[in-house]
Amino acid sequence: MSDHSEEQEAAAQNHQIVERLREVFRPSELRLTHEVEPLVIFTPASLEKEVE
Amino acid sequence: MTIGEWGALLRSRKLSCVELVQQTLAQMKAVEGLNMTITVTAEQALAEAALRDEELAKGIDRGPLHGIPTAYKDIFYTRGVRTTGGSLLYADFVPDHNATVVDRLANAGAICVGKANLHELAYGATSKNPHYGSVRNPCNPGHIAGGSSGGSAALIAADCVPFTLGTDTGGSIRIPASYCGVFGLKPTYGRVSRHGVLPLAFSLDHVGPLASCAEDIGLVMNVIAGHDAKDASSGDRPFPQFSPIRMSDLKGLRVGIPRSFYFQRVHDEVAAAVGNAVSDLRKNGAAILDVDIPDMEEANTAARIIQFGEATSLYAHHQNANLFGEDVWALIQQGRLIQAHEYVNAQRIRTLFRRDFDRLWTQVDAVIAPTTPISAPKLSDTTVAFGNEREDVRIASTRLCRAINFLGEPSLSIPCGKDKAGLPIGMQIIGPLFAEARLLQIASSLER
Numbered sequence: 001m002s003d004h005s006e007e008q009e010a011a012a013q014n015h016q017i018v019e020r021l022r023e024v025f026r027p028s029e030l031r032l033t034h035e036v037e038p039l040v041i042f043t044p045a046s047l048e049k050e051v052e
Numbered sequence: 053m054t055i056g057e058w059g060a061l062l063r064s065r066k067l068s069c070v071e072l073v074q075q076t077l078a079q080m081k082a083v084e085g086l087n088m089t090i091t092v093t094a095e096q097a098l099a100e101a102a103l104r105d106e107e108l109a110k111g112i113d114r115g116p117l118h119g120i121p122t123a124y125k126d127i128f129y130t131r132g133v134r135t136t137g138g139s140l141l142y143a144d145f146v147p148d149h150n151a152t153v154v155d156r157l158a159n160a161g162a163i164c165v166g167k168a169n170l171h172e173l174a175y176g177a178t179s180k181n182p183h184y185g186s187v188r189n190p191c192n193p194g195h196i197a198g199g200s201s202g203g204s205a206a207l208i209a210a211d212c213v214p215f216t217l218g219t220d221t222g223g224s225i226r227i228p229a230s231y232c233g234v235f236g237l238k239p240t241y242g243r244v245s246r247h248g249v250l251p252l253a254f255s256l257d258h259v260g261p262l263a264s265c266a267e268d269i270g271l272v273m274n275v276i277a278g279h280d281a282k283d284a285s286s287g288d289r290p291f292p293q294f295s296p297i298r299m300s301d302l303k304g305l306r307v308g309i310p311r312s313f314y315f316q317r318v319h320d321e322v323a324a325a326v327g328n329a330v331s332d333l334r335k336n337g338a339a340i341l342d343v344d345i346p347d348m349e350e351a352n353t354a355a356r357i358i359q360f361g362e363a364t365s366l367y368a369h370h371q372n373a374n375l376f377g378e379d380v381w382a383l384i385q386q387g388r389l390i391q392a393h394e395y396v397n398a399q400r401i402r403t404l405f406r407r408d409f410d411r412l413w414t415q416v417d418a419v420i421a422p423t424t425p426i427s428a429p430k431l432s433d434t435t436v437a438f439g440n441e442r443e444d445v446r447i448a449s450t451r452l453c454r455a456i457n458f459l460g461e462p463s464l465s466i467p468c469g470k471d472k473a474g475l476p477i478g479m480q481i482i483g484p485l486f487a488e489a490r491l492l493q494i495a496s497s498l499e500r
Contacts, residue, residue: 010382010385011385013382014357014382014385014386015389017386018360018386018389018390021353021356021357023392024349024350024353025353025354025357025394025398026356027396028350028353029394029397029401031404032397032400032401032404035399036398036400036403036404037306037403038396038399038402038403039255039399039402039403039406046283
């Protein structure tokens with residue numbers, strides 16, 4: 001029983017931490033226009049390597 | 053002692069490679085209570101040292117690292133030697149190949165004496181490892197060594213080895229370098245191969261050296277930098293010789309001091325020590341300029357979202373909390389809560405910050421800042437005070453480092469003094485992409 005309530009408490013704390021992060025993050029998301037693309041993880045150079 | 057000093061003794065036959073490894077192992081034994089290693093490879097190291105001695109006797113010299121003992125953070129694959137990642141998940145994992153950088157250092161004659169302790173899975177800044185013991189700071193064993201490359205930094209501070217390898221996803225080379233009073237370089241993203249290194253967050257992970265002086269960082273970079281076809285993120289840009297460091301005054305060099313962020317919520321003794329170093333740079337000929345920098349809190353937030361997403365992608369299939377330390381399990385759980393659009397938007401914000409920093413580098417050649425806002429906290433501390441506010445030790449430790457992983461720029465942490473308690477203070481020299489040689493030159497001018 002106490003294990004279960006500890007788990008619930010930890011889960012609530014995790015939600016709270018991520019929600020706080022999200023609050024700070026939202027204004028950043030608002031300054032993104034459609035033209036801003038993510039930095040890609042694979043590059044033309046790495047794709048060239050794949051077909052070698 | 054430095055790599056160059058040990059090398060001179062080996063080449064003059066005043067000391068053999070076997071004797072040097074024996075001395076190293078004896079020193080590691082003398083300070084084993086600091087929990088700096090997970091595995092010690094004594095037998096293998098002594099056998100390799102004998103081979104290096106035979107080579108020197110035949111006139112075969114592999115270069116400055118010939119016969120020099122080192123240790124690798126225990127997330128670098130070492131063929132036939134277990135690589136635990138500081139985790140129960142990999143407690144019995146024995147790789148069948150070496151990380152590319154391990155191969156390169158072995159070919160250059162370096163001798164691995166063991167695998168360094170770390171924060172579990174490299175996911176934390178304290179190196180308080182619940183499975184393999186907390187790494188203690190050699191400057192004061194009641195304090196943390198910092199993390200996640202805690203053992204790598206501590207082994208140098210405890211005079212066991214002259215250099216080690218670490219990894220840095222949100223400050224994990226620079227933070228322990230700062231807390232232990234050694235040098236630690238996070239190179240440009242893509243400069244050093246990550247092949248054969250357990251990942252934490254693919255787009256933030258960097259491999260780099262720790263050492264007791266700038267010249268030794270350069271010597272190791274000469275060996276480990278450069279393209280690796282086995283690592284898709286590896287760059288193929290030619291690189292300069294990092295060592296010997298080009299000695300000249302700093303005339304014409306523009307050094308930026310950020311007006312915001314980096315000197316806020318920083319302990320007075322830390323700010324004063326960094327200020328003294330800046331005065332020395334001015335005396336050495338550098339032009340010191342106040343600069344406006346982008347919103348680094350925003351960059352830190354986006355970097356944390358990326359780290360959550362990427363790290364949890366590696367461990368999401370695990371459901372058994374008992375296999376993890378409490379703090380690492382909590383971070384994995386928090387990562388499950390990040391939504392796909394948030395991760396992608398964090399990567400898009402990264403694009404904006406890259407543009408901002410490209411503009412910054414038209415104004416200055418390097419930026420100086422504290423590495424950490426504090427000296428090493430006590431092992432028992434969970435928070436640290438800034439005036440009336442308290443901040444989680446983990447957040448405070450990473451606060452001034454994390455955004456540079458997000459950006460990919462190189463950053464070198466160097467010791468710049470001690471606080472009243474005798475604990476080291478670290479400052480970082482941040483430069484444009486691929487400007488590691490310039491950072492070493494600035495560091496070297498301060499050492500002189």
